[in-house]
Amino acid sequence: GESVGLHLPTLSVQEGDNSIINCAYSNSASDYFIWYKQESGKGPQFIIDIRSNMDKRQGQRVTVLLNKTVKHLSLQIAATQPGDSAVYFCAERGGGGADGLTFGKGTHLIIQP
Amino acid sequence: EPEVTQTPSHQVTQMGQEVILRCVPISNHLYFYWYRQILGQKVEFLVSFYNNEISEKSEIFDDQFSVERPDGSNFTLKIRSTKLEDSAMYFCASSAAIASYNEQFFGPGTRLTVL
Numbered sequence: 001g002e003s004v005g006l007h008l009p010t011l012s013v014q015e016g017d018n019s020i021i022n023c024a025y026s027n028s029a030s031d032y033f034i035w036y037k038q039e040s041g042k043g044p045q046f047i048i049d050i051r052s053n054m055d056k057r058q059g060q061r062v063t064v065l066l067n068k069t070v071k072h073l074s075l076q077i078a079a080t081q082p083g084d085s086a087v088y089f090c091a092e093r094g095g096g097g098a099d100g101l102t103f104g105k106g107t108h109l110i111i112q113p
Numbered sequence: 114e115p116e117v118t119q120t121p122s123h124q125v126t127q128m129g130q131e132v133i134l135r136c137v138p139i140s141n142h143l144y145f146y147w148y149r150q151i152l153g154q155k156v157e158f159l160v161s162f163y164n165n166e167i168s169e170k171s172e173i174f175d176d177q178f179s180v181e182r183p184d185g186s187n188f189t190l191k192i193r194s195t196k197l198e199d200s201a202m203y204f205c206a207s208s209a210a211i212a213s214y215n216e217q218f219f220g221p222g223t224r225l226t227v228l
Contacts, residue, residue: 032214043117043204043219044156051214089156099144099169100158101217 012110019080021107023073023090031095035064035075037086044089085111115139117220119205125226126195134190134223136205145188146206146217147180156204162188195227
């Protein structure tokens with residue numbers, strides 16, 4: 001079936017460095033993509049989203065890149081801080097009026113001091 | 114800042130018992146969702162709800178599950194006869210608009226443990 005997945009289960013970066021978290025998706029009909037952050041014991045927290053008619057979107061310290069040709073999504077976090085430690089999920093909405101999001105498996109971002 | 118709330122935070126039940134998980138979505142939101150996350154796994158969509166009816170459901174959402182908006186503020190998920198494999202975190206979410214590019218805001222979750 002259709003799925004959204006992540007390339008790496010754990011990513012360790014030095015504090016202050018930039019982080020890049022990657023995601024591959026398989027549903028070419030997906031029209032909306034979101035990155036969520038989940039801290040231990042909490043629900044997913046919205047970080048940034050992007051529509052399928054865009055290839056880049058920037059927020060505060062975060063950038064999402066969408067490459068529809070290879071069905072790849074990435075999240076870039078600039079100047080990583082200790083508070084960025086969490087599990088990051090990409091999610092997609094399947095298009096055609098679908099409501100539910102399909103989540104990837106998550107990447108655990110670890111910040112080294 | 115408005116937020117989605119869920120009660121209880123942790124529910125322990127015996128296999129075969131009925132449970133009701135409760136959610137209060139953000140007040141001006143129109144779309145409501147339930148997701149679950151089995152420990153260590155990804156978040157999975159269960160159901161979406163709009164205008165007092167289910168608008169979409171996944172394969173997980175079988176006849177043992179039901180949702181209801183009993184009043185203007187609560188949104189509930191009922192599992193009629195719980196199974197061991199229903200043990201998971203259950204997240205409620207809500208969004209502002211109809212089938213558009215709108216952020217789904219998630220609650221803190223209810224941890225359901227089925228013994």
